[in-house]
Amino acid sequence: MAVGNEEDVSALLADVARRAQAAGRTDLSERIVAHAERLARPDVVVVVAGEFKVGKSSLVNALVGAAVCPVDDDIATSVPTLVRFASEPGVHVRRLADDAPQPVEDIARLVTEQGNPDNREDVRIVEVGVPSALLADGLILVDTPGVGGLSSTYASATMTTLALADAVLFVSDASQEYTRPELDFLAAARKVCPEVVAVLSKVDVVPEWRRISELNEGWLAGAGVPGPIVATSAALQLRGIAGDRADLRDESGLAALVGRLRGVTGRVRRTMAAGALDEARAVLGQLAAPLRAEHEALADPDATIARLEEAVESARRLSADSDWAALLDDGMIDLENQVGAELGRRMKAVLADAGRTVGTSDPAAGWDEFGAALARRVSEEVSAVAVGVGDLAGALATRLAEEFAEHEALIAPMVVAPPVAAVLPLAGEAPPTLTRATPWRGVLMDAGWGGLEALGVMGSILTFTSISLFNPFSLVIGVFIGGKTVRDARRRDVERRRDQAVEAVEQYVRDAEQAADRELQATSRRIRRELRTTYQRRADALYRSARESLAAAQRTIGSDDARRESRRRELADRLGDLEALAGGAGG
Amino acid sequence: MTFVAEVSRLVASAAQLYAGTPGRQQVDEIGARLAGPLRVAIAGKVKAGKSTLLNALVGEELAPTDAGECTRVPWWFRDGLTYRVTLRPRVGTPQAARFTRTDGALEVDLGDFDAGDLESIDVEWPSRALRTLTLIDTPGIASATPALTHAAERFFSPDDERAGPADAVIYLMRHLHAADVGFLESFTDDAFAGSTPVNTIAVLSRADELGVGRLDAMESAARVAGRYRQDRRLARLCQTVVPVAGLLAQAAVTMREDEYRLFRRLAELPDGELEELLLSVDRFAARPGPAPAAERVALLRRFGIFGTRTAVHLIREGLGADATALKAGLLAVSGVDDLRSLLAQQFAARSDLLKGRAALLALADLVRRMPVAGTDALEADVERVQAGAHELVEMRFLNALRSGELTLPAGQDAEAARLLGGDGPDPRARLGLDASAGDADVRAALADALGRWQRRAESPLAFGPAKEAAQAVVRACEALAAGLAYGLE
Known part of the structure; x- marks a missing residue:
């Protein structure tokens, strides 16, 4: 079965979920439903x-056909604004401290440099529906x-956001x-970022x-970014929408951009479908395991029971927190150490450079600019470390997935394709680099997070690289320098x-390093926790499958010969059925 | 003796000391610079509209402009008796170059030279506008072509420590960018060289694009410029910020009769038709309308969509009865008139001071690098003038106030800066009076200011730089009073 068709994929997923439920395996059906x-x-x-x-x-407004982002000749956006679907328009503000809905009219006050200078409102992200x-x-x-x-700390925040974006x-x-x-x-x-679309406005x-x-x-060709450039006029599009004029909407070039966006959406969906099909295969493998066990036991009870006992023991160890958990723990500790060391190394370099600058100039002149440049530099370094955390965590998650693959092969051997987490390819189509180009997205998907949740996980780092650095900085400088005699x-x-x-x-770099370290460690702990929960569920499910397989095999021993034959045929049919389904899921 | 006279005397004695030595040629150059017109460099990020603004100021489409990047070496435009272009290579002797003009713009045959080998291209052009100002068009910064950025940096921060080639700088920026601040800083020297807030004017260029070509675009731009003027980071780096729509200014100053006629025909179109035509550049070029498409495209290329919309609007408002009236109206809208008067007020009136300062710097540098018999005494003289000339003291305090290095008690900064000539050296500008204020008002305001600042200068609470600044303000007031007494205002 070709998997390009989304309806086929969702029908197949629904079928697999139903079968899991019928087999009493809600632990498996939940995974598919998710x-x-x-x-x-x-x-x-x-x-x-x-x-x-x-x-x-303006471009965002023209794309969604509504004035959601404030546009003015003078004001500039200073807080990332997330625009998503909602049946009723609404604004939701995520601050450092809390989240709260806000009146729609307040948006300009919150997201612009003029309304909210230096983000004194402590807004992390504004969501507009x-x-x-x-x-x-x-x-x-x-x-x-x-x-x-002027405040290019935003640039590094944007770069961190890109590591999580689909395009x-x-x-x-x-x-x-x-x-x-x-x-x-x-x-x-x-x-x-996996896809860059160049737009001319x-x-x-x-x-x-x-x-x-x-x-x-x-220039794009030189930079290896595929064209063509999409030429757009937001003004014509908005006029075309307001005056209901198809000719202006045609001339705006927005249709071509929407086409490119649909391409991105399609690619993400295909990647996700591939991941879902992998999961379906894994689930089918486990549903098939007891049938297979019984089937094999009918032919060769002793060998089968021996094999299954071994599998149960292996699954028990897996579920009772053994090697993989140690791998995860050791890996994360190693990651945290590496991150700490890398951060320390980078901050030391910042200090050395800053020291040279201070040593050769008079801090009375241009202190504010120096301060802004310092904050920018620190923010860039933290951002680079944050992107690096994704690389390390991605590598760790891949190893974990491989470890599990061995156990799954032993317990539920019908799983022919590589396991979910290792690669998410779509046979003959999207090259795997598309999904794995961003290790961050990879690891977050392994942990079961979608793009938006991923932004949430990264929120603390995003905030850190953009906004919070400004405030401690002015504080420190205010206390130590500005109030005293530096201007003399x-x-x-x-x-x-x-x-x-x-x-x-x-003092500032020390504070920044501590705060960044705290944030990065918190993020890595969160990743560890999520990966741990995900894989624990997986291990528990495997243990259950192994025990049920063993029980099924033991039931056959002692049953009478006539029933054995009909049971064998029935099992062969049901197995063939599941394998056909899994074959479909394999593409 | 005035400041300039004193500097001239120093240059004359240097000429004697260096007679017959290799230093003599440099002394002559210093002297020529002192006697010549003020040199104003036009600087800014790549594609900020530097060449376009230069053309608008000269009143001719001389400097090549192009949608891509085109100024690769500094071009000097100076008044001359004849039309002449000279190539100045980095190494070797200057050479005359052949040139042609395409649509007005100069095309210079570089011969065997590569643009990278050239220090500058020197254009002598008989022009009234260039008589008081020599204009220098510089390569852009933040260019995607690294060589161009290097060329700009070389121009503003020459390798050796000689005075920079420009006496004053017009800095063009489209929006306030991190790169702009960095660049302004790179030619703002903390000691006594290069450019300072006092000799730099920032121009919010291509100002019409801020409002995306809408008719009210320049009002928006004025609002943005006003906000930039309040920005402390910019105040440290330049005097003021003004918005200019360079393309419109350049096109208006060179507007031809046929262009005017086409604007008229457009203005006569029915409302709906005109609006449809002006919705986008592609529509303006492609839809049926007055005149062949090629003519309309040419008009659009010269005036831009904002210029075209504005011209048609002015005619419809009755403000473009003939080509001369329309031209005046467009120039006023473009902001170039304001820039011109600012240049006259800030640079031209201060021209002697700026040039004298540059000459002093160059002399100090020369005697340090190439001492000969008798230069010890000359060096001491140079230092004495540098330290003592009241004009320089004023400028130093003004710079210190602007840069925030010096702060006075609440509310006094602005008045001190104004009295030190921050808004222009004219007595009325210093006293914060209207240009039309009568002599009696001037005297009253002056007496008031003098009394106030004398008390501040003598206050037992004043000390350090604040006291020195108050004393400088008092001296400035006394100089004004002396000028008034002799009727020299």
Whole structure:
């Protein structure tokens, strides 16, 4: 059976879940139902990124057909805004301390640099729900602060977000070709995000937009980002919607962009379908195990019982917290140590560079700028470590999955394909790099998290790399420097000022390192906990399958010959049936 | 003796000391720079509209502009008796170059040179606008082509420690960017060189694009510029921020009669038809309308969608009865008029001071690098003038106030900066009076300010830099009073 058809996949999942339930295995049917639900409405996270004031918010508005993100000539977005489907429009604000719904009118006050300077409202992310058809099948757009704005700590936050996204729309406006910072951002984005779509905005006002588009396509080719560039005019689209004018909507170029977004959604769905089918195969394997055990026991009871006893013992050990748990624990401890060391190494380098700067200049001049640059640098380093946590955790999850695969093969040998977590390929289609390009997404999917939940898990790190760094910084500087004599411009005080500055910088970097370490450890503990729960359930299910298999085999011993033959035929039929299903799931 | 006269005297004595030595040529260059027009560099990120603004200021489409990046070496535009282009290579002797003009823009034949080998391209052009200002078009920063960024950095931070080539800087930015702040800082020297807040004006360029070409775009831009003026980070780096729609200014100043006629025909279209036509650039070029498509495309290329919309709007409002009226209206909208008067007020009026300061820097540097008999005394003289000239003291305090290195008790910063000439050196500007204020008002305001600052300067509570600043303000007031007494205002 071809698995491209989503209806076939969900029918198959429903069938498998029903069978699991009929066999009394709700532990297995729940796993399938969870996959089926996620597949029905996957969170497909698309981040809209680009330089400051290129029209990202307008583009989001034009895409969803409503003015959800505040747009103004002067104001700029400063807090990531997540736009998702909702039958009733609404705004939900996630702060550092708490989450709360907010009146829709408040959004401009919360997400712009002017309404909420330096994020004094401590907003982590704002979620906007809109009844937009584009978003109905699970697409989530994330409007981000511009990467080049004065407070470029936002840039590293955006980069961390990209590690979790399914795609990025990279927006630049038609008035000029890519600049160095834009190309740098593109190159970095391409490394962490599976799909980059280049969008040219504001083509309604730039006569030479076609030339700029060509020039940019040249740069894209050089950066290894596939084209073509999608040329758009949010203004024409919004006018077309307001005045119900199909001609303007056609000219806006938004349809092509929607096409690309649908492509992203399709790819994510295919990946998810492949994962769900793997799971279905694993479940079928376990449903088949008792039948197979009985079937084999009819032919060769002694050998079968011996094999199954061994399998039960192996599954018992698995369920009672043995090797895999040690592997996970050791791996996570190792990860935490590595993260701590890496963070320490990077912060030391920051301190050394900052010390050099302070030692060769007068802190009285440009202290604020130096402070902002320092905060930016620290934020970039933390962001790099956070992305690294994903690499390490991804590798660990893969090893864990391999470990389980051996046990599953022993207990439920009908599972022919590799287990769920190792790879999620779709035979002959999407290359596995698409899913594994982002280790973060891989590990989060292993733990059973969708894109949105993934953002939630990473929320603490996102916040950390963007916002919270600003506040402790101004605090530290305010206390140690600003209030005292650093602005006193007399020459003889330069040395004293330098000493104070070095002290303040050390204090700040130390505080930042501690806070970052705390956040990263908390994240890694959370990953450990989730992986542990997931795999414990898996182990328990296997143990149960093994015990039921053994019990089924033991029942056959002593049954009379006539019933044995008919039972053997019945078992062969049911097994064949399950194998056919599993074959379908295998693609 | 005035400051400039004193600097000239120092240059003259240096010329004698260096007679017959290799240093003489450099002294002559310093002298020529002192005597010549003020050199204003136009700097900014790549594609900020530097060449376009230069053309608008010169009043001719001279500097090549292009949708891609095009200025690869600094171009100098100076007034001359004849049209001449000289290539100045990094190594070797300057050479005359052949040039042609395509649609006005200069096309220079670089001959055997690669753009990377050139220090600068020097254009002499008989032009009234260039008589008071020599303009320098510089390569953009943050270019995707690294060589271009290097060229810009080389221009503003030359390898050796000589004074920078420009006396003043117009810095163009589209929005306030991290790269802008970094770049402004790179040519703001803490000691006594390069550019300072006093000789830098920031221009919010391509201002019409902020409002995405809407008719009210320049009002938005003015609001944004106003906010930037309040930004402490920018105040540290430049005097003020003004919005300019460079493309519109360049097109308006060179507007032709046929272009005016096409605007008229557009303005006469029925409302609905005009609106449909102006919805997007592609529509303007492709829909049926007055004049062949090619003509409309050319118009759009020159004026942009904002310029086109504005021109048609002005005509419809009765503000473009003829080409001259429309041109004046467009120039006013573009903001270039404001920039011009700002240049006259801030740079031209301070021109001697800025040039003299640059000459002093160059002399100090020369005597340090190439001492000859008698330069010890000259060096001491240079230092004395640097330390003593009231104009320089004013400028130093002004810079310190702007950069935040010096803060005065609450509310006094702004007045001190104004009295030190922060809003312009003219007595009325210093006293915060209208240009039309009468002499009696000037005298009253001056007496008031003088009394207030004398008390502050002599207050037993004042000490350190704040006291010195108050003393400088008092001196500034006394100089004003002296000027008024002799009727020299």
